Amino acid sequence: xxxxQVTLLPLxxxxxxxxxxxxxxxxxxxxxxxxxxFAVGGIATAVCAIVVGVAKPTFxxxxxxxxxxxxxxxxxxxxxxxxxVGVLALSAPSLKIGAAxxxxxxxxxxxxMTGGVVIGYAGDLITxxxxxxxxxxxxxxxxxxxxxxxxxxxSTAGASASITFFLISVISTAIALLGAALNYAATGxxxxxxxxAGIGPLGPVAQTGAALLVIGFAFKVAAVPMHAWxxxxxxxxxxxxxxxxxxxxxxxxxxxxxxxxxxxxxAPVVAALAVLTMTTGNLVALRQQRMVRLLAWSxxxxxxxxxxxxxxxAEGVRAAAVYAVFFVLLEFIAFGVVVALxxxxxxxxxxxxxxxxxxxxxxxxAAWVLAIAGLAGLPPGLAGxxxxxxxxxxxxxxGWGWLAxxxxxxxxxxxxxxxxxxxxxxVTPPKPGIQVVDPDLxxxxxxxxxxxxxxxxxxxxxxxxxxxxxxxxPQLLFDALS
Amino acid sequence: xxxxxxxxxxxxxxxxxxxxxxxxxxxARLAGWAATGFAALTLVPIVVLPFSHGRGSTxxxxxxxxxVPALHLDFHLGVDGVxxxxxxxxxxxxxxxxxxxxxxxxxxxxPRTLLALLLVLEAGILGTFLSLDLILFxxxxxxxxxxxxxxxxxxxxxDRRRAARKFVLYTLFGSVLLLLGVLTVAVHAGTAxxxxxxxxxxxxKTTQYAAFALFAVAFAVKAPLWPLHSxxxxxxxxxxxxxxxxxxxxxxxxxxxxxxxxxxxxTPLGARWAAPLLGILAAAAxxxxxLICLKQTELKRLIxxxxxGHMGFVLLGIATxxxxxxxxxxxxxxxxxxxxxxxxxxxxxxxxxxHTGDLADLGGLRETAPRLAGLLGFAAIASLGLPGLAGFxxxxxxxxxxxxxxxxxxxxxxxxxxxxxxxxxxxxxxxxRKVTHGPVGTPVTPAIAGVEWFAWAxxxxxxLAVGxxxxxxxxxxxxxxxxxxx
Numbered sequence: 001x002x003x004x005q006v007t008l009l010p011l012x013x014x015x016x017x018x019x020x021x022x023x024x025x026x027x028x029x030x031x032x033x034x035x036x037x038f039a040v041g042g043i044a045t046a047v048c049a050i051v052v053g054v055a056k057p058t059f060x061x062x063x064x065x066x067x068x069x070x071x072x073x074x075x076x077x078x079x080x081x082x083x084x085v086g087v088l089a090l091s092a093p094s095l096k097i098g099a100a101x102x103x104x105x106x107x108x109x110x111x112x113m114t115g116g117v118v119i120g121y122a123g124d125l126i127t128x129x130x131x132x133x134x135x136x137x138x139x140x141x142x143x144x145x146x147x148x149x150x151x152x153x154x155s156t157a158g159a160s161a162s163i164t165f166f167l168i169s170v171i172s173t174a175i176a177l178l179g180a181a182l183n184y185a186a187t188g189x190x191x192x193x194x195x196x197a198g199i200g201p202l203g204p205v206a207q208t209g210a211a212l213l214v215i216g217f218a219f220k221v222a223a224v225p226m227h228a229w230x231x232x233x234x235x236x237x238x239x240x241x242x243x244x245x246x247x248x249x250x251x252x253x254x255x256x257x258x259x260x261x262x263x264x265x266x267a268p269v270v271a272a273l274a275v276l277t278m279t280t281g282n283l284v285a286l287r288q289q290r291m292v293r294l295l296a297w298s299x300x301x302x303x304x305x306x307x308x309x310x311x312x313x314a315e316g317v318r319a320a321a322v323y324a325v326f327f328v329l330l331e332f333i334a335f336g337v338v339v340a341l342x343x344x345x346x347x348x349x350x351x352x353x354x355x356x357x358x359x360x361x362x363x364x365x366a367a368w369v370l371a372i373a374g375l376a377g378l379p380p381g382l383a384g385x386x387x388x389x390x391x392x393x394x395x396x397x398x399g400w401g402w403l404a405x406x407x408x409x410x411x412x413x414x415x416x417x418x419x420x421x422x423x424x425x426x427v428t429p430p431k432p433g434i435q436v437v438d439p440d441l442x443x444x445x446x447x448x449x450x451x452x453x454x455x456x457x458x459x460x461x462x463x464x465x466x467x468x469x470x471x472x473x474p475q476l477l478f479d480a481l482s
Numbered sequence: 483x484x485x486x487x488x489x490x491x492x493x494x495x496x497x498x499x500x501x502x503x504x505x506x507x508x509x510a511r512l513a514g515w516a517a518t519g520f521a522a523l524t525l526v527p528i529v530v531l532p533f534s535h536g537r538g539s540t541x542x543x544x545x546x547x548x549x550v551p552a553l554h555l556d557f558h559l560g561v562d563g564v565x566x567x568x569x570x571x572x573x574x575x576x577x578x579x580x581x582x583x584x585x586x587x588x589x590x591x592x593p594r595t596l597l598a599l600l601l602v603l604e605a606g607i608l609g610t611f612l613s614l615d616l617i618l619f620x621x622x623x624x625x626x627x628x629x630x631x632x633x634x635x636x637x638x639x640x641d642r643r644r645a646a647r648k649f650v651l652y653t654l655f656g657s658v659l660l661l662l663g664v665l666t667v668a669v670h671a672g673t674a675x676x677x678x679x680x681x682x683x684x685x686x687k688t689t690q691y692a693a694f695a696l697f698a699v700a701f702a703v704k705a706p707l708w709p710l711h712s713x714x715x716x717x718x719x720x721x722x723x724x725x726x727x728x729x730x731x732x733x734x735x736x737x738x739x740x741x742x743x744x745x746x747x748x749t750p751l752g753a754r755w756a757a758p759l760l761g762i763l764a765a766a767a768x769x770x771x772x773l774i775c776l777k778q779t780e781l782k783r784l785i786x787x788x789x790x791g792h793m794g795f796v797l798l799g800i801a802t803x804x805x806x807x808x809x810x811x812x813x814x815x816x817x818x819x820x821x822x823x824x825x826x827x828x829x830x831x832x833x834x835x836x837h838t839g840d841l842a843d844l845g846g847l848r849e850t851a852p853r854l855a856g857l858l859g860f861a862a863i864a865s866l867g868l869p870g871l872a873g874f875x876x877x878x879x880x881x882x883x884x885x886x887x888x889x890x891x892x893x894x895x896x897x898x899x900x901x902x903x904x905x906x907x908x909x910x911x912x913x914x915r916k917v918t919h920g921p922v923g924t925p926v927t928p929a930i931a932g933v934e935w936f937a938w939a940x941x942x943x944x945x946l947a948v949g950x951x952x953x954x955x956x957x958x959x960x961x962x963x964x965x966x967x968x
Contacts, residue, residue: 408658478552
């Protein structure tokens with residue numbers, strides 16, 4: 001077996017970051033230094049992925065390789081690194097007030113990033129599943145990692161969310177592994193390039209394996225009916241971790257699905273999942289009154305659009321990848337605005353808590369409109385619009401007009417709640433029922449204007465600029481993926 | 483971009499967009515001037531563009547830059563006789579609305595935001611009229627959706643949020659069908675270039691049928707055509723005056739323009755196939771609009787429903803698929819934009835001053851405010867299609883085109899449309915009787931401010947001008963229209 005160490009640089013950078021922040025915390029125990037080291041490490045990971053770029057596969061046993069730097073892998077490694085650094089920035093305020101131990105938090109997040117980087121490069125099923133688990137495993141802890149200040153009301157929401165997530169994840173991994181095993185038993189293939197539909201008497205076994213792999217990975221993207229864990233887990237997790245779950249973790253699931261469906265025919269299963277996912281996600285989101293639950297259901301619906309593209313198999317990979325990248329960017333901005341509008345380490349709260357927030361923070365309001373319009377697929381969120389166009393284009397080009405129709409109609413349902421939650425940011429305070437001398441003063445007392453901390457602001461500004469830029473030049477992403 | 487006209491094409495779309503961005507960072511007290519300035523500046527390219535006509539090419543001026551090759555999307559703008567009148571109308575109405583808002587801001591959010599939204603709307607509408615690429619057309623078509631929602635929801639009447647939501651969901655439904663249609667064409671033809679696609683080039687009959695069905699419903703929602711019109715009355719009743727003016731004046735035209743340019747232009751076989759159905763729907767819309775108007779008790783709602791009837795005439799013109807019919811449709815578009823824009827300005831003013839739009843509570847306007855009553859009378863009789871005013875030509879020639887088309891069906895439709903025209907006269911006269919004549923209901927201050935004259939005078943003058951010299955609009959349409967129906 002030959003191993004080209006240079007090709008592995010992105011992995012080394014990511015795992016090196018995890019080790020580095022752990023050591024920094026042990027030896028120096030300075031919060032700001034740990035965070036800074038993490039940020040540098042994350043950026044270094046992205047840079048390494050770009051510098052190494054599309055290279056020759058390595059970790060090869062004969063012609064079979066386990067580490068395959070494709071354009072998709074490189075792009076996704078950069079996205080994972082960027083998302084992780086972004087989530088770190090969103091976490092800075094709660095780390096500062098000690099809501100989570102910084103060393104542990106940073107180490108776990110960096111470990112998760114390492115897993116994410118691996119998924120894209122994976123050339124065989126084992127590397128793929130190990131990458132996916134490395135991405136997910138630290139998240140069980142991160143979801144429940146919440147310290148309470150003396151006198152602060154202790155909540156067990158995080159712990160129960162963590163348990164929910166853990167149980168469901170373990171089951172989904174077991175299903176995926178069973179699928180991999182069945183497929184291997186039937187065809188003897190473990191490397192992705194050798195995945196074939198089974199023939200002969202063992203054909204059904206191989207097909208069952210493929211279906212189980214898809215179902216196991218569908219848990220990770222929270223596809224209906226494997227979605228029930230997502231809303232309570234997002235709700236119970238700290239906000240930045242919820243942001244990570246609905247962006248990076250979901251992206252990991254999408255990449256795993258891409259690896260399978262581009263080689264094995266699973267169109268009927270994936271198409272059924274897509275229709276169920278987008279419709280259920282949108283319909284349930286219509287009735288949500290809690291901010292994070294609404295975003296959770298919306299992200300379930302968004303996963304449905306990605307699955308719709310994946311139903312096309314290899315032809316839909318580019319559309320799915322493009323949609324996924326645009327989606328995680330916009331979703332990150334949406335969560336970033338939520339973090340910025342809430343006190344440090346607070347939960348997402350009710351929609352009512354956001355009443356008039358866009359008037360108090362015009363720029364945060366603008367970022368929110370950009371993100372939500374994009375998720376709804378409308379200008380000014382051009383990135384989101386191009387994402388929708390890409391998916392519908394791919395579906396029509398492959399003759400899946402009916403599924404394109406589903407995507408289009410779901411976009412209309414989705415707009416109903418996106419508009420509701422956004423209009424809420426701009427409503428004027430209601431007239432109080434009791435005699436109040438100064439209604440504005442009352443509104444300011446119940447809905448105070450919070451200062452946006454610098455790391456959060458920086459993350460939001462960079463993300464928003466990226467979203468606008470890539471919205472005007474989506475071809476950059478298309479080129480990067482091919 | 484070595485051609486001055488290409489620069490002008492980009493400037494027409496970019497100037498309002500830049501204006502909106504500038505407004506976001508300017509102090510609020512300068513916003514009115516800045517917005518009016520940018521709206522006026524946008525008229526410069528609009529005035530310069532027709533001079534490219536002399537070069538004899540179709541379209542007159544054109545700019546084609548590759549944008550997103552992966553999605554067949556080119557930044558392809560162009561102007562010709564079909565789009566130019568609507569471009570000019572958009573530029574004019576936006577300027578009038580910006581000036582009107584500067585001196586007469588509606589209640590609700592900050593005037594600065596409203597002005598910025600008006601400029602964004604202008605950019606989107608101009609982009610729609612100027613696009614020669616299907617995907618780009620769709621993109622601009624979508625640009626206007628959220629700003630118009632915000633205008634209604636932010637500055638509208640008491641029930642504004644429900645009306646705005648209805649507007650945005652209904653029209654997005656139309657837009658997604660447009661997306662499906664546009665991509666169906668682009669995928670099957672391998673290009674989204676409207677010039678290359680002219681006459682349905684490279685599209686099979688089945689594709690054209692499917693695409694036209696999608697286009698027809700999509701544009702029918704936007705126009706709106708009966709029976710897909712039910713968002714319109716609510717949106718108009720609740721929208722602030724300037725919102726109504728833009729909505730009726732130019733936003734609805736995106737639907738009829740799209741039907742001509744995209745529906746008839748790109749999928750002619752589909753259009754021919756569906757023409758009888760469209761004609762029947764058009765006649766139904768004319769009659770339904772008129773009958774509903776006869777029952778209306780609210781000023782803005784009545785004018786909104788009258789739009790349904792007028793758009794029915796436009797659709798009838800398009801459905802005949804004859805040169806006369808299409809020209810009547812183009813003229814009807816512009817006339818409706820001028821007259822209904824004026825009507826909504828007047829209705830908004832009356833409603834602001836009387837604090838009621840209920841026809842039962844209004845009355846005797848010619849005694850309390852004779853000038854206002856005179857203007858309302860002028861706009862109303864222009865709208866009912868008095869010969870010599872702008873409204874006449876479009877409606878009369880839509881009927882003529884239907885008669886020329888011949889056959890039992892089209893003759894019947896022509897007769898029904900003519901009856902609808904008579905009913906239009908009936909409800910506008912009823913409107914005038916209720917509002918201007920009779921005993922004084924709610925007194926209305928008579929004085930008309932300078933800015934109101936500024937906003938209304940151009941519309942009055944153009945209504946007269948287009949009525950007397952319809953070639954102002956039609957001068958350059960014959961070539962492109964011939965090309966469309968060939």
